[in-house]
């Protein structure tokens with residue numbers, strides 16, 4: 163069983179393949195893309211230990227000559243040093259203009275692989291094989307690729323679309339439960355920002371997703387990708403509309419920054435940020451208590467945090483001040499109007515701090 167989805171970007175249009183049993187046929191899916199035989203598969207020891215053998219044999223069966231390059235497990239793989247070592251691997255593997263870089267892993271592997279695919283020979287074909295829920299519903303779609311700079315996350319990067327995304331749901335069975343829950347935060351976000359029916363579906367099927375029900379997971383991945391794809395198709399390079407994807411991220415990013423990016427998974431911080439945004443919207447009279455309750459309950463059922471930890475107010479305000487969506491000194495935040503509809507509105511740091519520091523996110 164597999165679903166397919168097209169991301170409409172003119173000549174950069176590509177397909178997302180999603181379903182069970184896709185890794186064993188990845189080679190034949192890619193055979194139609196007019197690629198050269200050599201390819202560089204980027205992964206880490208954890209993921210490669212589980213899935214390299216099956217991907218390798220399917221690529222070989224598809225006529226490819228795959229080379230594996232390993233990067234460290236975790237965010238430390240997103241550096242220029244690791245990218246430099248991957249350029250060495252690309253050279254050694256004979257990656258020329260029509261030869262692909264294939265990312266096998268979560269968002270970290272996808273981001274660093276995409277970065278070298280975008281820059282090696284000024285751009286070679288890039289294939290995403292996402293193996294975390296977050297990567298399947300979020301980072302593998304949309305074309306943002308990056309490595310980190312000591313001064314901040316994702317500061318060095320590009321917009322670079324993949325040629326195909328192959329999301330095999332079977333890979334999620336080995337994912338630690340905490341990673342599934344973190345991915346679900348972004349999934350729930352899609353419901354709030356644009357699809358009340360999807361939010362209701364999640365309310366009904368959340369336990370199925372947590373238990374690894376393939377039908378539920380396929381629905382979740384495809385609907386999430388469809389939503390992100392639609393937003394990206396209308397705003398590929400983030401000039402405006404794409405900002406709605408940042409619902410929950412203003413406060414979420416600040417929480418991550420203040421806690422040194424180690425205490426929480428990104429999705430956990432986003433969950434807290436979505437609750438804070440909902441509380442702020444309630445204070446403004448633009449969102450109901452009842453719908454806030456539905457959001458908090460769904461996040462809690464997903465095992466996600468819905469209250470903020472005690473943070474030093476001055477440090478937290480300073481972190482909010484670094485938000486990327488500040489224009490001319492004015493912070494803008496995505497706030498819900500109803501479950502399924504959001505709006506980007508100017509807010510002051512004072513207003514956010516008031517919600518968060520009063521424990522109002524509780």
Ligand code: NAD
Nearest residue numbers: 208235236268269270271293294296297301306333336337
């Ligand atoms: P991750 O890539 O670090 O993966 C999480 C952990 O799961 C890792 O330890 C990994 O080795 C392990 N893992 C991966 N697949 C597995 C599997 N199938 N079975 C068992 N273990 C597995 O984390 P992530 O949450 O996938 O991605 C986070 C990164 O994504 C961040 O760097 C973030 O900046 C980036 N991101 C990018 C975008 C974008 O648009 N490009 C969007 C969101 C996030």
Ligand code: MG
Nearest residue numbers: 348411428432
């Ligand atoms: Mg996010």
